[in-house]
Amino acid sequence: MDALRGFGELGLGSRLKRVSEFVMKETQIVYDHFNIDFDPYLFPIFKIISNKDGVTNSEIQNSLQFSQPAITQALNKLNNKGLIIYKTDKEDKRKKIIYLSNKGQITLETLKPLWINIDKVIKEYTLESSSSLIEHLNALENKLNKKSFSKTIIDNIKMEVVQEIKIINYKNEYAKDFYKLNVEWLKTFFVVEPYDEEVLSKPETYIVNKGGHIFFAKLNNEIVGTVALMPIGNEGLFELTKMAVSPNHRGFKIGQKLMQYCIDFAKNEMKLPKLILYSNTKLENAIYIYRKYGFIEIPIQENSPYKRSDIKMELVF
Amino acid sequence: MDALRGFGELGLGSRLKRVSEFVMKETQIVYDHFNIDFDPYLFPIFKIISNKDGVTNSEIQNSLQFSQPAITQALNKLNNKGLIIYKTDKEDKRKKIIYLSNKGQITLETLKPLWINIDKVIKEYTLESSSSLIEHLNALENKLNKKSFSKTIIDNIKMEVVQEIKIINYKNEYAKDFYKLNVEWLKTFFVVEPYDEEVLSKPETYIVNKGGHIFFAKLNNEIVGTVALMPIGNEGLFELTKMAVSPNHRGFKIGQKLMQYCIDFAKNEMKLPKLILYSNTKLENAIYIYRKYGFIEIPIQENSPYKRSDIKMELVF
DNA sequence: TACATTTACATAAGTGCTTATATAAATACA
DNA sequence: TGTATTTATATAAGCACTTATGTAAATGTA
Numbered sequence: 001m002d003a004l005r006g007f008g009e010l011g012l013g014s015r016l017k018r019v020s021e022f023v024m025k026e027t028q029i030v031y032d033h034f035n036i037d038f039d040p041y042l043f044p045i046f047k048i049i050s051n052k053d054g055v056t057n058s059e060i061q062n063s064l065q066f067s068q069p070a071i072t073q074a075l076n077k078l079n080n081k082g083l084i085i086y087k088t089d090k091e092d093k094r095k096k097i098i099y100l101s102n103k104g105q106i107t108l109e110t111l112k113p114l115w116i117n118i119d120k121v122i123k124e125y126t127l128e129s130s131s132s133l134i135e136h137l138n139a140l141e142n143k144l145n146k147k148s149f150s151k152t153i154i155d156n157i158k159m160e161v162v163q164e165i166k167i168i169n170y171k172n173e174y175a176k177d178f179y180k181l182n183v184e185w186l187k188t189f190f191v192v193e194p195y196d197e198e199v200l201s202k203p204e205t206y207i208v209n210k211g212g213h214i215f216f217a218k219l220n221n222e223i224v225g226t227v228a229l230m231p232i233g234n235e236g237l238f239e240l241t242k243m244a245v246s247p248n249h250r251g252f253k254i255g256q257k258l259m260q261y262c263i264d265f266a267k268n269e270m271k272l273p274k275l276i277l278y279s280n281t282k283l284e285n286a287i288y289i290y291r292k293y294g295f296i297e298i299p300i301q302e303n304s305p306y307k308r309s310d311i312k313m314e315l316v317f
Numbered sequence: 318m319d320a321l322r323g324f325g326e327l328g329l330g331s332r333l334k335r336v337s338e339f340v341m342k343e344t345q346i347v348y349d350h351f352n353i354d355f356d357p358y359l360f361p362i363f364k365i366i367s368n369k370d371g372v373t374n375s376e377i378q379n380s381l382q383f384s385q386p387a388i389t390q391a392l393n394k395l396n397n398k399g400l401i402i403y404k405t406d407k408e409d410k411r412k413k414i415i416y417l418s419n420k421g422q423i424t425l426e427t428l429k430p431l432w433i434n435i436d437k438v439i440k441e442y443t444l445e446s447s448s449s450l451i452e453h454l455n456a457l458e459n460k461l462n463k464k465s466f467s468k469t470i471i472d473n474i475k476m477e478v479v480q481e482i483k484i485i486n487y488k489n490e491y492a493k494d495f496y497k498l499n500v501e502w503l504k505t506f507f508v509v510e511p512y513d514e515e516v517l518s519k520p521e522t523y524i525v526n527k528g529g530h531i532f533f534a535k536l537n538n539e540i541v542g543t544v545a546l547m548p549i550g551n552e553g554l555f556e557l558t559k560m561a562v563s564p565n566h567r568g569f570k571i572g573q574k575l576m577q578y579c580i581d582f583a584k585n586e587m588k589l590p591k592l593i594l595y596s597n598t599k600l601e602n603a604i605y606i607y608r609k610y611g612f613i614e615i616p617i618q619e620n621s622p623y624k625r626s627d628i629k630m631e632l633v634f
Numbered sequence: 635t636a637c638a639t640t641t642a643c644a645t646a647a648g649t650g651c652t653t654a655t656a657t658a659a660a661t662a663c664a
Numbered sequence: 665t666g667t668a669t670t671t672a673t674a675t676a677a678g679c680a681c682t683t684a685t686g687t688a689a690a691t692g693t694a
Binding site: 001002003004007008009010011012013014015016017018019020021023024027040041043044047048062063064065115118119122123126127128129130131132133134136137140 | 318319320321324325326327328329330331332333334335336337338340341344357358360361364365379380381382432435436439440443444445446447448449450451453454457
């Protein structure tokens with residue numbers, strides 16, 4: 001079937017190229033999956049720039065052994081993406097010294113955990129003793145065919161993220177995160193009504209001071225998700241609401257982690273008999289999750305508190 | 318220095334690409350050195366065509382896992398070089414069945430010994446046990462930096478060729494080779510005079526029947542070089558002359574092999590006391606070789622037999 | 635048997651490299 | 665101190681691929 005493999009050492013050149021292209025393409029999938037505007041071929045140059053505090057085109061060329069125009073072209077790409085800035089050397093006006101821009105710094109921080117995991121997975125695929133390079137390439141290609149490289153990396157990263165997520169209580173300093181996350185979410189699916197504005201901008205007044213609770217999912221000092229338990233009326237009825245996850249961090253099951261925490265808290269700490277929530281049937285995924293955690297649909301009253309809600313659910317402990 | 322190496326497994330993609338490109342480029346040098354109009358990237362496709370008796374574009378694509386346009390484009394290149402021919406399938410008129418052309422067959426035969434040696438040298442560079450792919454690439458790149466890959470292959474091939482060269486006696490069937498090789502050589506450096514034409518087209522009359530000898534260097538059924546011992550006058554004086562090597566086979570020391578054989582023959586078989594030769598001082602390399610084999614410059618007579626000669630040399634046994 | 639789908643190959647345009655060459659500043663040298 | 669050489673970077677064009685799409689023949693299906 002695979003002729004190239006049959007050629008043995010003779011096809012080494014084409015073989016290396018094929019594996020290289022495969023690895024690059026899979027890495028691209030990883031970057032794309034996490035919505036990072038970055039290309040695998042830019043990695044060596046970007047890494048060098050981030051390692052040193054100011055480098056020139058020719059310095060990069062020396063450490064990479066690519067052609068000088070290749071460096072210039074890649075730098076143009078990085079510049080177009082806004083990841084680097086140029087400063088002309090004062091001593092030697094031919095030189096352009098290259099630094100990471102602010103956006104570059106931020107991208108670097110997002111890339112770092114990916115790189116750690118890419119490195120880890122490549123090691124997983126390639127740390128194996130063999131008696132020849134071709135044999136090694138055979139083993140690697142076998143593994144790549146058997147188990148998706150990009151998926152393995154993505155799963156690793158997600159697992160890591162999930163482990164690092166901490167659920168924490170409301171503090172004043174998180175008020176703006178609470179607002180931002182919820183407004184972002186509302187804008188995506190509905191419209192932000194005046195009452196939303198009011199509640200979301202004063203969470204302390206409307207939720208915490210009324211005996212409610214707000215929780216946050218924190219990942220490396222960044223608030224990436226939130227949820228609230230808000231009292232309804234005066235009979236000890238609580239609503240699970242204001243759940244939102246940062247768009248850059250969807251797919252990590254952060255919402256489910258928040259929900260689990262919320263349910264446990266309501267049941268064990270607050271000793272509530274039940275929880276209710278309002279949602280909309282067009283949010284199929286959300287409703288699926290609610291059901292998964294035991295919520296059951298109940299009749300919705302005529303004048304429900306939210307215009308956008310057309311379904312009411314209940315979880316009895 | 319080498320940043321890419323410093324990145325470890327993380328830079329695997331770029332790393333593989335770099336090594337691939339290096340190997341390809343070095344292989345190109347080998348093909349160029351032997352004046353073969355062929356590119357390393359065409360190898361996989363050309364090899365598949367030569368292995369099977371008639372293949373289609375899509376069959377090649379299946380066995381190589383390249384994109385279909387990549388195959389079409391490479392086939393166009395092979396077709397432009399005249400190495401393949403297309404025949405439309407009679408059953409299915411969409412299909413173009415691909416065969417090697419006559420030229421393709423010949424090129425294949427010239428390539429085969431190169432491929433054997435390329436394979437051998439790559440094995441030499443890569444048959445080494447290591448515990449990870451990166452480690453293996455490190456070892457390979459170290460070797461590639463230390464010892465020229467292309468030169469090693471070329472040297473291997475030359476050695477093999479030299480071993481396969483046989484020096485044989487004159488036969489009628491070689492008359493045309495004798496003519497062709499000498500005229501080719503004369504045209505390069507001088508002009509072919511009427512007397513040359515006469516002697517070269519009738520070697521039997523002018524050399525063999527007069528007690529002279531003609532020797533040929535034969536490589537795989539091909540005559541690639543010649544030299545003659547021609548009598549001068551009637552006093553048993555012999556001239557080493559008509560030495561020529563095929564342009565495609567220069568650099569294999571075929572000339573030296575012919576010369577050594579000639580000298581040994583003159584000394585041991587013909588029991589000659591000495592040999593003379595005429596040459597031209599502008600042929601510096603030739604004269605260097607003559608000196609190396611013991612020829613010493615002697616005064617040249619006024620009316621030397623060749624207009625083009627300005628130096629006469631002698632080897633006394 | 636007609637028409638939609640699939641298959642085989644070709645073409646077009648884009649990408650990340652390459653080599654060759656241009657441009658402008660710095661340095662060497664007479 | 666002026667001019668040639670070297671150095672740093674940019675631009676242009678080519679190359680071996682890619683993806684997207686086109687074209688024509690064969691096949692499946694109603």
